[in-house]
Amino acid sequence: MLNRFTRLGLLALTTVIFAATASAAGDAPAPAPAFSLPARGGATVDLSQFKGQVVMINFWASWCVPCRKEMPLLENIYKKYKPLGFTLIGVNVEPDQKDAESFLKQTPVSFPVLFDAKSKVSGLYNVQGMPTTVFIDRKGNVRLVHQSYVDGDENLYMDQIRTLIRE
Amino acid sequence: MQLKGWHAHPGRLLAPAILLAISALYCAPSRTDVLPEDEVDALGTHYSGGGQDINGISLLVRKKVGDHVSLTYNHLEDIVSGASIDVRTSGASPYREKRNQDGLSGEFLYGKTTYSIGATHSYEPDYRSNTANFGISQSMFGDLTTVSMTYRRTWNDVYKMLCVVHNDDLNYPCVEKIHDPAFGEKDMDERSYGVGLTQILTRNSIISANLEVITDQGWLSNPYREIMYANPGGGSGFGLAPEVDPSTRTSNAIGVDYKYYLFWKAALDVQYRFFTDTWGIRAHTAQLGYTQPWHNWTFDGTVRFYTQTHADFYSDLFASATQQNFESRNRELSAFNSYTIGAGAAYEFKMPYATWINKSTANFRFDHLIFDYHDFRDALLIDSAAGVPVGTEPLYSVQINVMQLFLSVYY
Amino acid sequence: MSLTRRLLGLAAAALLLSQLCACASIQPWVKPYERERLADPIMSFNPHPIDSAYMQHVFETRGASRGGDGATGGGCGCN
Numbered sequence: 001m002l003n004r005f006t007r008l009g010l011l012a013l014t015t016v017i018f019a020a021t022a023s024a025a026g027d028a029p030a031p032a033p034a035f036s037l038p039a040r041g042g043a044t045v046d047l048s049q050f051k052g053q054v055v056m057i058n059f060w061a062s063w064c065v066p067c068r069k070e071m072p073l074l075e076n077i078y079k080k081y082k083p084l085g086f087t088l089i090g091v092n093v094e095p096d097q098k099d100a101e102s103f104l105k106q107t108p109v110s111f112p113v114l115f116d117a118k119s120k121v122s123g124l125y126n127v128q129g130m131p132t133t134v135f136i137d138r139k140g141n142v143r144l145v146h147q148s149y150v151d152g153d154e155n156l157y158m159d160q161i162r163t164l165i166r167e
Numbered sequence: 168m169q170l171k172g173w174h175a176h177p178g179r180l181l182a183p184a185i186l187l188a189i190s191a192l193y194c195a196p197s198r199t200d201v202l203p204e205d206e207v208d209a210l211g212t213h214y215s216g217g218g219q220d221i222n223g224i225s226l227l228v229r230k231k232v233g234d235h236v237s238l239t240y241n242h243l244e245d246i247v248s249g250a251s252i253d254v255r256t257s258g259a260s261p262y263r264e265k266r267n268q269d270g271l272s273g274e275f276l277y278g279k280t281t282y283s284i285g286a287t288h289s290y291e292p293d294y295r296s297n298t299a300n301f302g303i304s305q306s307m308f309g310d311l312t313t314v315s316m317t318y319r320r321t322w323n324d325v326y327k328m329l330c331v332v333h334n335d336d337l338n339y340p341c342v343e344k345i346h347d348p349a350f351g352e353k354d355m356d357e358r359s360y361g362v363g364l365t366q367i368l369t370r371n372s373i374i375s376a377n378l379e380v381i382t383d384q385g386w387l388s389n390p391y392r393e394i395m396y397a398n399p400g401g402g403s404g405f406g407l408a409p410e411v412d413p414s415t416r417t418s419n420a421i422g423v424d425y426k427y428y429l430f431w432k433a434a435l436d437v438q439y440r441f442f443t444d445t446w447g448i449r450a451h452t453a454q455l456g457y458t459q460p461w462h463n464w465t466f467d468g469t470v471r472f473y474t475q476t477h478a479d480f481y482s483d484l485f486a487s488a489t490q491q492n493f494e495s496r497n498r499e500l501s502a503f504n505s506y507t508i509g510a511g512a513a514y515e516f517k518m519p520y521a522t523w524i525n526k527s528t529a530n531f532r533f534d535h536l537i538f539d540y541h542d543f544r545d546a547l548l549i550d551s552a553a554g555v556p557v558g559t560e561p562l563y564s565v566q567i568n569v570m571q572l573f574l575s576v577y578y
Numbered sequence: 579m580s581l582t583r584r585l586l587g588l589a590a591a592a593l594l595l596s597q598l599c600a601c602a603s604i605q606p607w608v609k610p611y612e613r614e615r616l617a618d619p620i621m622s623f624n625p626h627p628i629d630s631a632y633m634q635h636v637f638e639t640r641g642a643s644r645g646g647d648g649a650t651g652g653g654c655g656c657n
Contacts, residue, residue, distance in 0.1 A: 063617040065201050093611035122611040129310065130610045151234045208628045214636065227628045241628075309606025359645065365623075370612050375623055379645030420646030426621050434620040442643040450643045458620045465620065475642055500642055532629060538640065569636060571629055 029141035032134070033124045037091070037114040040104070045089070045114055054086045054164040055136040056157065059122060061093050062103040064130040066149040071107050073154040077161070078111040084165050085138075091116050093127070133157065137164050202237040202276050204525075205230050207576045210243075216536070216567030218261075219249040225573075235277060239285075241270040248339070252563060253498070256546040257393050257407065260330075260340040266291035272300075280305050292344065293390070295324040304363075313365040317379075321357035326350065327390035353386030371428040381418045388412040394496045395546065396485040397557065403549065405557040408488045410495040413480070418444035422452075434458040436469075447479035448500065463515045469534075471507040483544050484558045498563065501543040509534035509569075518576065526577040536567040 032055075036046040047055070058074055060067035078088040090113040092100045097115050104113065116122055125134060129147040137143050144160055146153070212223040225243035232238055250261040272285030281304045289296040304315035327350035332343035346352070361379040368374055388410050398406040422440035429435060436456035443449050454471040478500040480493035511532035518524045545563040549555060608616075615621065624630055638644050 059611065061611065061614060061617075063614050065204075094614055116611075119609065119611055122609065127609065127611055130613070132610075208626075210628050210632065212632055223632070225628055225632065309608075310610065311606045311608060361645070367608050367613075367616060370608055371615055373616055373621065373623075377646050381645050418644060420643065422646035424623055424647075426623065428615040428618070428621055432618075432620075434618075438647075440643070440646045442646065444642070446642075448642045450641070452643065460620055473637070473641065473643075478642070499640065503641075505641065530626065530629070534633065536636075536640075567640075569633070571632065573626070573629060575626070575628075 029137070029143055031140055032136045032142045033121075035121045035124060037116055037121060039115070040101075040113045045112055047089075050087050050089075051140055052085070052138055054081075054138060054161060056086070056088045056161065057091055057125070057134040057136070058088065059091045059093055059116075059125070059127050059130065059132040059134075061130060062099040063094075067131040068103065068107070070131065070149040070154065071103075071109060074157075075109045075111065077154065077157060078109070081158075081161050081165065086161055086165060087111070089114060091121055093119060093122050093130075095119075135160050135164060137167060202231055202235075202274060203229060204577050205237075207578070208573055210571060210573035212572075213570045214567065217251050217565040218255065219247060219251050221245055221247045235275055237274045237276075239270075239272045239274075241268075241272075243268045252545065252547065252565070253392055257391065259391070260333075260335075261338065262341055263339045264291060266294075279307075293326040293328045293346070297322045302361075311367040313363075315361075315363040315365075317359070317361040317363070319357075319359040319361075321359075323355040323357070323385075325353040325355055325386050325390060350390060353390075355383060355385035355387060357381060357383045371430075373426050375424045377420075377422045377424075379420045379422075381420075383416040384414060387414060387416055388495070389497055392495065392497045394485055394488075394494045395483065395557065396488045396490070403557070404551050405484070405549070406488060408494075410497060411493050412495055412497075413446065413493050416444060416446055418442065418448075432460060442475075446500070448475055448477065450475035465513040465515075466511070468510045469507070471505075471509075473505040473507075475503060477502040477542055481542075483542050496543070498540060498543040502541040503543065504539045504541070506537045506539075507534055511571075524576055524578045528575045530571070530573050530575065532569075532571040534569040536569065537564070538567070539564045 032047065034047055036044055039045045056077075058070075060071070062068065074088060074090070078086075088111040090109065090111060092113060092115050094100055094115075095117050097117070100113075100115070114121075125132070125145075131147075131149055133146045133149075134142055135144040135146075143164060146156065206227070206229050208225075208227040210223075210225040210227075212221075212225070214221040214223075223243060223245040225241065227239065227241045229237060229239040245266040246263065247266070248261070248263040250259070254261070266289065268287060268289040270285060270287035272283060275282045275284075283300075283302040283304070285298075285300045287296075287298040287300075289298075298319060298321045300317065300319040302315060302317040304313060306313045327347040328344040329347035329350075330341040330344050333340050334342050359379060359381045361377060363375065363377040365373065365375040389412075390409075392410045393407040394410050395405050395407060398404060420440055420442045422438065425437045427435045427437075434457070436454075436458070438452070438454040438456075440452040441450075442452070450473065452471065452473045454469055456467060456469040458465060458467040460466075478495060480491055481495050481497070481500045482490075483496060483501070485491070485494055509532065511530060513528050513530040515526060515528045518527045540563045543563050544558075544560045546557075546560065548560040549557050551557070619625055634647060
């Protein structure tokens with residue numbers, strides 16, 4: 001029994017090493033999928049109204065601990081770079097807005113927060129983890145997708161924003 | 168019934184498990200996991216039944232250090248007082264004894280993997296136990312699957328207490344105890360190897376399976392437990408002698424836990440565990456749990472059914488003191504059923520004047536346990552004169568109440 | 579082959595399969611943004627480790643079974 005498992009284990013190990021070392025070819029920037037969603041306060045927001053600006057979309061949920069942690073930092077980033085042609089859009093992915101609203105009461109933000117209750121936009125942007133942050137340049141192309149949040153990621157965000165603003 | 172094959176060589180389980188864990192580490196695509204929240208817990212416990220009262224306190228402190236490390240410290244104390252049926256059967260007096268335990272553990276989150284390491288020291292006058300454990304856990308496959316591996320090593324020193332100063336007027340007559348020099352110090356070592364898999368099945372359900380192989384060697388008997396053998400010549404009809412357990416034991420347990428989210432915001436929990444060991448014991452555990460939140464409260468209830476067969480060398484009454492090489496009358500190794508019903512309530516509140524505290528909960532839990540032994544008799548009811556000779560006394564059964572009260576503060 | 583060996587074989591096969599699949603880009607069937615119910619504390623396997631460790635210790639000292647349930651207990655307990 002040991003021999004059979006060792007053989008299978010070695011086979012698995014070799015396969016995964018091959019798969020891991022096979023590198024994916026770099027892709028040319030793709031246009032960000034268009035969408036329009038209801039925002040807090042009732043108005044409908046369309047991505048196209050931000051063409052010409054650098055856009056950062058943050059997919060979040062109130063049940064996601066790192067999402068809650070980065071929210072105040074996103075507010076700071078928004079206030080800092082807004083005058084330079086930048087906008088931050090929060091997309092809440094929960095089917096029920098109740099928990100999101102109660103979180104935002106405790107941690108208020110001034111950037112637009114949209115509700116993707118039917119997960120239409122999350123699916124469109126192929127969200128792989130929570131949170132997911134997407135950076136879109138002035139031409140409307142997706143330049144970077146960043147998953148999760150750990151302490152220090154806000155610096156990464158600001159570097160990316162500065163690069164895109166200067167273009 | 169002796170189980171053969173890899174049960175006797177648990178190392179064979181370790182090699183494939185390590186291979187799988189290593190390949191997991193090479194192939195990790197998904198997001199980072201999250202370290203547990205900072206918290207402080209204080210727990211008070213009260214166990215009573217079967218002639219014993221055990222009061223305990225436990226304190227747990229958990230704190231993140233930097234971004235990747237979470238440390239936990241736990242201190243607990245138990246005070247056992249009274250005399251169980253085993254103590255009373257052997258003629259020993261009620262006693263009072265304290266156990267202390269301290270533990271320190273750390274979790275290290277590096278990218279996609281969580282490493283955990285810990286050490287525990289437990290001390291009571293006749294038992295000293297040191298444990299070291301190590302674990303790796305990896306999430307993968309879109310974070311739907313978590314694979315884990317654990318290893319635990321325990322070193323135990325066993326003593327036997329000898330009462331040197333008696334005072335029969337007291338509730339606990341033994342005033343002074345020492346380590347019995349005739350018994351000396353005996354060693355017992357334990358190694359545990361575990362593999363676990365947690366899998367998200369649907370939006371509403373998750374399942375976890377754990378396999379654990381534990382091997383013991385050294386002095387495995389209980390220094391105070393005695394066997395009973397027929398002694399027709401003697402006044403009572405029976406004699407007592409110390410139990411003798413084998414010096415090795417290997418056990419295997421496989422447990423499954425399934426949780427389902429009910430649409431009105433409640434959770435159902437179904438657990439099953441199968442246990443078997445080289446002492447011939449087979450056991451099944453089945454548990455059903457229900458959790459219902461309501462405003463600031465969370466209520467939960469559990470029912471648990473447990474059944475085990477007896478060890479090969481177990482008997483309530485032996486024909487003679489030397490009937491077998493290994494003999495035990497330890498009721499924990501007998502055949503019995505156990506039924507448990509429990510309920511708990513937790514209340515979440517905001518601690519006034521403390522803005523650095525995120526959340527606090529006060530929790531109460533009550534469990535009622537029933538043990539029905541199939542082949543362990545209540546030796547205190549032996550009375551040849553009254554027509555209850557040894558071997559015919561009623562089977563033993565006991566009911567235990569356990570209460571827990573604890574406060575959790577998340578900061 | 580005994581039941582435990584068969585189960586171990588199944589567990590190992592499942593683990594291996596997940597290894598081979600993890601590097602291929604198979605989409606998880608529960609999306610990360612669909613995890614709100616699973617993230618609810620009532621769906622946690624062990625919401626109060628300090629409490630479950632105690633009950634586990636009680637059951638372990640009053641029976642012969644040990645292992646297969648995650649958290650560890652300690653010490654000898656009661657006589």
